[in-house]
Amino acid sequence: MTLILPEDFGATPKTKLVLPEGMTKLLVQVCCAPCCGAVLECFKVHGISPTLFFYNPNIHPRAEYEKRRDELIELAQLLGFAYVVPEYEPQGWFAQVKGLEHEPERGARCSVCFRERLMATALYAKEHGFSHFTTTLATSRWKNKKQVDAAGFAAQEATGVPYWAEDWRKEGLVTRRYQLVKSFNFYNQLYCGCIFSRDNGAYQKNCPEQK
Numbered sequence: 193m194t195l196i197l198p199e200d201f202g203a204t205p206k207t208k209l210v211l212p213e214g215m216t217k218l219l220v221q222v223c224c225a226p227c228c229g230a231v232l233e234c235f236k237v238h239g240i241s242p243t244l245f246f247y248n249p250n251i252h253p254r255a256e257y258e259k260r261r262d263e264l265i266e267l268a269q270l271l272g273f274a275y276v277v278p279e280y281e282p283q284g285w286f287a288q289v290k291g292l293e294h295e296p297e298r299g300a301r302c303s304v305c306f307r308e309r310l311m312a313t314a315l316y317a318k319e320h321g322f323s324h325f326t327t328t329l330a331t332s333r334w335k336n337k338k339q340v341d342a343a344g345f346a347a348q349e350a351t352g353v354p355y356w357a358e359d360w361r362k363e364g365l366v367t368r369r370y371q372l373v374k375s376f377n378f379y380n381q382l383y384c385g386c387i388f389s390r391d392n393g394a395y396q397k398n399c400p401e402q403k
């Protein structure tokens with residue numbers, strides 16, 4: 193797998209980006225290259241250099257985790273962004289969603305999943321002197337932004353690190369997201385990430401990450 197910068201990289205439709213007051217150092221939780229491509233392009237164009245935090249113990253099995261992780265690392269290197277990849281320890285995540293295995297997507301299991309990932313992000317931000325954190329978890333149309341934001345604000349409340357709740361789907365970023373998925377030729381993901389979403393036929397039929 194070798195990513196090449198598309199010729200039109202930099203053509204973000206989000207020509208204005210209002211930064212949170214007092215933001216000096218940004219940590220961005222990222223789940224995969226397809227979800228964050230258009231957001232990273234926007235950062236690049238606006239001269240923002242965040243650190244990417246690939247914390248996703250929900251992704252299963254390990255081979256799928258490694259594919260997404262390696263592609264994300266390659267993208268970060270190509271764009272010149274710093275990144276952090278904590279150890280892959282899925283057992284703690286499985287323990288947290290126990291009893292929620294049959295929940296539909298956007299249901300209670302996803303709320304726990306978002307909370308777990310964004311709490312870890314906020315804690316890392318606090319320990320390492322980041323002024324703010326955000327996430328690209330809600331860039332897919334398949335995700336519920338209110339659910340993601342609730343997790344982000346809960347992590348802010350618990351840690352004191354401000355959550356930047358920018359809507360990374362507005363101002364043409366959804367269209368741009370799917371353009372970049374094609375032009376980078378990112379790995380074709382067939383499910384959200386956890387083993388329960390993999391076994392959800394409705395998700396696979398819709399194959400939303402690539403549309």
Ligand code: SF4
Pocket residue numbers: 250251297298301302303305306384385386387388389
């Ligand atoms: S469907 Fe996606 S967001 Fe929901 S629990 Fe599984 S991996 Fe997490």
